[in-house]
Amino acid sequence: MTKFLPWSLAIAFLFCVGAAMAQTPDPQSAKSGPGFDVAECQSCHAETLFTNFQHTPHAKKIAGSCAECHGDVAAHAKMKMEGEEGIGPVFSFKxxxxxxxxxxxxxxxxxxxxxxxxxxxxxxxxxxxxxxxxxxxxxxxxxxxxxxxxxxxxxxxxxxxxxxxxxxxxxxxxxxxxxxxxxxxxxxxxxxxxLKAESVNDLCYSCHADKRGPFFWEHAPVRENCQHCHTPHGSNHERLLVAKQPWLCQRCHMVTRHPGTLYHGLNATSGPTASNRAIEHGCRNCHNAVHGTNHPGSPYLGR
Ligand code: HEC
Ligand code: HEC
Ligand code: HEC
Ligand code: HEC
Ligand code: HEC
Ligand code: HEC
Ligand code: HEC
Ligand code: HEC
Ligand code: HEC
Ligand code: HEC
Known part of the structure; x- marks a missing residue:
């Protein structure tokens, strides 16, 4: 068993040397800033620097990278190596x-x-x-x-x-x-x-182009703001709607030529004043094209 130990130590040693060489900055590299060497920083700030930071444009593209964000880091490194308290003139984001x-x-x-x-x-x-x-x-x-x-x-x-x-x-x-x-x-x-667009509707049209129109018969609230009926982040009603049928429509259409109000004397589901529109009170069973339509004979958004 023990005779393998020196070997594994030697391999570990070589590995460390290799790693140290890989981390030693090239003097021409953009990483070494004026008046200090990044290797100095690494000896105390390994945790911060052995991250994916090295692969970012900040490490690669900015000359004197540490100093650009942290100020006078050379003076800081010097005082820390001399064992002084505090952080000195360095810029700490915290x-x-x-x-x-x-x-x-x-x-x-x-x-x-x-x-x-x-x-x-x-x-x-x-x-x-x-x-x-x-x-x-x-x-x-x-x-x-x-x-x-x-x-x-x-x-x-x-x-x-x-x-x-x-x-x-x-x-x-x-x-x-x-x-x-x-x-x-x-x-x-x-x-x-x-938002990534000038208005709510422009935003929605950017992905839902079929709702953009213009339509032969428009439905005014659709043009005005999709949020009259939809909520963008989530809903317990189908299709991101803000309310259930028929209340969705009745928030605006309380008075129509046919009975609109559900609990309304004229809106009975049986008896002499029975209305098929109350029975079929899901408004969009008949008014199918709620977003507007190009069908010339469909002013009431039926198809
Ligand atoms: C001898 C050790 C040592 C060296 C070398 C050193 N530092 Fe520090 N540095 C410290 C200590 C200790 C702190 C204080 C840490 C704390 O309070 O959280 C510190 C703090 C900092 C902070 C502030 C951290 C914060 O946000 O609170 C920055 C930035 C910093 N050092 C950058 C550098 C840079 C850049 C270099 C290389 C030029 C460097 N340090 C070299 C030991 C050192
Ligand atoms: C000294 C100049 C400089 C400072 C200060 C600076 N950056 Fe940058 N940053 C750059 C450069 C250069 C790029 C690369 C941009 C490019 O290639 O177009 C970059 C890229 C980025 C990127 C895109 C990274 C990627 O993967 O494409 C983000 C995010 C970023 N910086 C955030 C920040 C934040 C947050 C701060 C402040 C804590 C900051 N930057 C401070 C110069 C700087
Ligand atoms: C683009 C700006 C930028 C550059 C370049 C940069 N840092 Fe930072 N540094 C930050 C920010 C922002 C934080 C705060 C923590 C975070 O969000 O990453 C920070 C935090 C730190 C800390 C404190 C870490 C902690 O534990 O809170 C140290 C130490 C540090 N940087 C050292 C360095 C060294 C060394 C270099 C150069 C190799 C460097 N930074 C380059 C922006 C920068
Ligand atoms: C650190 C906390 C924080 C994080 C992280 C955050 N936000 Fe915010 N956001 C706020 C605060 C605070 C407000 C203001 C809220 C208010 O005024 O009621 C806000 C407001 C907003 C607003 C409303 C803008 C307006 O004009 O009314 C949007 C949209 C938003 N954030 C989107 C985002 C997005 C997208 C992300 C992720 C990329 C995000 N936020 C991450 C804190 C945060
Ligand atoms: C509320 C969260 C949030 C805040 C605050 C924030 N960003 Fe961003 N940033 C993002 C997100 C998310 C992305 C990438 C997604 C995207 O493209 O919208 C991004 C992308 C970037 C990019 C990559 C290039 C680009 O524009 O697409 C840079 C650079 C950047 N941000 C810099 C900054 C700077 C500088 C600040 C402070 C002034 C800042 N960000 C504040 C969330 C944020
Ligand atoms: C970035 C593209 C994008 C934008 C912007 C966008 N949507 Fe969507 N929308 C989608 C995708 C993707 C789906 C899912 C389609 C699928 O599952 O077939 C969806 C689905 C929907 C649905 C159907 C949801 C369901 O449960 O079936 C509605 C309603 C909707 N979006 C409304 C809107 C409204 C209103 C806006 C503007 C506030 C908007 N969308 C903006 C991409 C987008
Ligand atoms: C007057 C109310 C109302 C307005 C305003 C409205 N919608 Fe709708 N939307 C509905 C109803 C009701 C449904 C469900 C229809 C169905 O399932 O056939 C729906 C379904 C949808 C769907 C999913 C089914 C499909 O047709 O693709 C999308 C996407 C959608 N709407 C996008 C939008 C956009 C974008 C706007 C704004 C331009 C908008 N809506 C404005 C009532 C409305
Ligand atoms: C489909 C597009 C869409 C997506 C995806 C989206 N939002 Fe929004 N968000 C909107 C619209 C539209 C508004 C309303 C803007 C207005 O009327 O001023 C809004 C408003 C907000 C507001 C303002 C307050 C509120 O709740 O109305 C916040 C905060 C917000 N969004 C955060 C987020 C966050 C976080 C995410 C990711 C989880 C997200 N949004 C995803 C479209 C979207
Ligand atoms: C935010 C308010 C609002 C909501 C919600 C709404 N509408 Fe409308 N609707 C209007 C307005 C405004 C008009 C145009 C009325 C006019 O020109 O006299 C209209 C017109 C109509 C028309 C055409 C009738 C005509 O006289 O031109 C029909 C049919 C209609 N809506 C059905 C519905 C249905 C079905 C729903 C539910 C899916 C609904 N509406 C939701 C506001 C709304
Ligand atoms: C059974 C089919 C049917 C149902 C269900 C229905 N409608 Fe109608 N609606 C029509 C017809 C057909 C017209 C054409 C005018 C007429 O004949 O009275 C119309 C006309 C309209 C008009 C325009 C004329 C006016 O009176 O202002 C509106 C607005 C309207 N309906 C809204 C609604 C709403 C809101 C609901 C749900 C509560 C609904 N409709 C349910 C068939 C229906």
Whole structure:
């Protein structure tokens, strides 16, 4: 048994040397910053740096990477190696305000979608870049998010939306076919509800093009806002509807030429005033084309 021990030690030793060589930064590489060597940082901050950080654009594309985000790291390394207390002049994301964190990130990310950050709902409520993103400890494949799936990051604060998504009728987020980001841009300040479109309807049309029209016979509320009848995150009524039939329609159509109200003297289901429209009170049994129709002879949205 024991005679294998020296061998395994030797192999372990070679492995360590190999690993150390692989981590020693190339002096030309963008990783080594002015006045310090990343290897110095690694000796004390192994846990932070032996993460997937090395493979990110932050490590690869930014010259003097640590210093760009953490300030005077050379002075910090020097004082720590001399055994001094505290962290010195280094910029610690933990110890600053959300605004200061955002300023740091926005100093490079001031373009693209992040250009619209200021004044958005997240900015106003002091949610900051690192609430969703992590530079060193991210878990997602894309965009360095704190969770494997994008929507999980959102659920850490939006528990109510998650609960709605568990209802019977829902957009296929929990099936993994969509994310919150299919409809929202969490950086936005320019659109209502941080939507990825100018209006609710434009958003819905982008995937449900058949509802866009124009139709020969329009149904006014459909043009105005899909949310008159649908809720985007989940519903216990079929088809993401906000109410059950016939109440869905009767919220607006209390008075029609035929009886609309269910519990109404003229709306009996038997006797002399029996109405087939009360019996068949599911309005869309007859008014089938609720979203509008191109059938010229169908002003009442029958087909
Ligand atoms: C001799 C050990 C040592 C060396 C070398 C060292 N540090 Fe530190 N560093 C520390 C200690 C200890 C802390 C305090 C940790 C704490 O309070 O959580 C610290 C804190 C920090 C922090 C603040 C962490 C936070 O958010 O609270 C940053 C950033 C940092 N170091 C970056 C660097 C960088 C970059 C280098 C290389 C240039 C470096 N350090 C080299 C020991 C060291
Ligand atoms: C793009 C900006 C950025 C760069 C580049 C960067 N960091 Fe950080 N660092 C952060 C942020 C943000 C945090 C807060 C934790 C997180 O969300 O990842 C952090 C946290 C830390 C911490 C504290 C870790 C903890 O346990 O809380 C240390 C130590 C640290 N960084 C060291 C380094 C070193 C060393 C480098 C260079 C090799 C470096 N950082 C490069 C942004 C950066
Ligand atoms: C010194 C400039 C700089 C700073 C500061 C900076 N970044 Fe970056 N970041 C970059 C560059 C460069 C890229 C690569 C962009 C590209 O290639 O288009 C990048 C890419 C990213 C990406 C996309 C990663 C991917 O996988 O494509 C995210 C997310 C990101 N940064 C978040 C942050 C956050 C959060 C902060 C603040 C903690 C921050 N950045 C601070 C320069 C910076
Ligand atoms: C509420 C969560 C959240 C906050 C806060 C947040 N982001 Fe993002 N970010 C995301 C998500 C989710 C993605 C990727 C999905 C997508 O494309 O919509 C992303 C993508 C990115 C990207 C990748 C490139 C791009 O635009 O597609 C960068 C860079 C970025 N964010 C930077 C930032 C910066 C800088 C801040 C702070 C000013 C910030 N983010 C705040 C959730 C957030
Ligand atoms: C750190 C907590 C946090 C995280 C993580 C978070 N949010 Fe938020 N979000 C908030 C807060 C706080 C508000 C403001 C709520 C309010 O005003 O009632 C908000 C508001 C919103 C709004 C409403 C905007 C408006 O104009 O009314 C949307 C949409 C939203 N978040 C989407 C997202 C998405 C998508 C994600 C994931 C990519 C996400 N949020 C992640 C905290 C968070
Ligand atoms: C099919 C598109 C769609 C998807 C997917 C979606 N949303 Fe929304 N969301 C909307 C619409 C539309 C609104 C209403 C905007 C308005 O009327 O201002 C909204 C509103 C919100 C609001 C504002 C408050 C509220 O509850 O009405 C929050 C917060 C929110 N969404 C978070 C999320 C989160 C988190 C996810 C992922 C689980 C998500 N959304 C997925 C379309 C969507
Ligand atoms: C990013 C694409 C996308 C956007 C934007 C979108 N949807 Fe959907 N919608 C889908 C997908 C995918 C399904 C599931 C289709 C399926 O299962 O066959 C769906 C299903 C539906 C359903 C049927 C649900 C059921 O239980 O059968 C309704 C109703 C609906 N969407 C309404 C809306 C409304 C209203 C909006 C705007 C607030 C909207 N959608 C925005 C992609 C989208
Ligand atoms: C007046 C109420 C009402 C409005 C407003 C409305 N819908 Fe609907 N929608 C319904 C009803 C009722 C159903 C169920 C019809 C069925 O199952 O045949 C439905 C079903 C759907 C479906 C699933 C079945 C299908 O036809 O594909 C989608 C998708 C949908 N609506 C999208 C939209 C969009 C997008 C808007 C806005 C442009 C919108 N709806 C506005 C009442 C409405
Ligand atoms: C948010 C309010 C609202 C809801 C909910 C609603 N409607 Fe309407 N509906 C209207 C308005 C407004 C008109 C246009 C009335 C006009 O031009 O006189 C209309 C027109 C109609 C017409 C054509 C009649 C005419 O006089 O042109 C029919 C049929 C109709 N709706 C059926 C339905 C059905 C069935 C539902 C339920 C699936 C429903 N509506 C839900 C507001 C609504
Ligand atoms: C049995 C078939 C049937 C049912 C069920 C039905 N309708 Fe009608 N509806 C019609 C017909 C046919 C017309 C054409 C006008 C007429 O003959 O009175 C009409 C006309 C209408 C009109 C336009 C004329 C007016 O009176 O303003 C509205 C609005 C309407 N229906 C709403 C509804 C609503 C809301 C429900 C559900 C509570 C409903 N309908 C159920 C067949 C039906």
């Amino acid at each position: 110890r600053v305000t959300p605004q200061q964190r955002n300023e740091k990130c926005l100093s490079c990310h001031e373009k693209g979608r992040q250009a619209n950050w200021h004044g958005g709902a997240h900015d106003r409520r002091k949610v900051d870049c690192t609430s969703c993103h992590s530079v060193h400890f991210f878990k997602s494949q894309r965009a360095q998010l704190r969770t494997v799936r994008e929507s999980e990051t959102c659920y850490t604060c939006h528990a109510q939306v998650r609960a709605q998504g568990m209802r019977q009728s829902h957009h296929p987020i929990r099936e993994g076919k969509m994310e919150c980001g299919s409809c929202h841009d969490p950086h936005s300040s320019t659109t209502r509800g941080m």
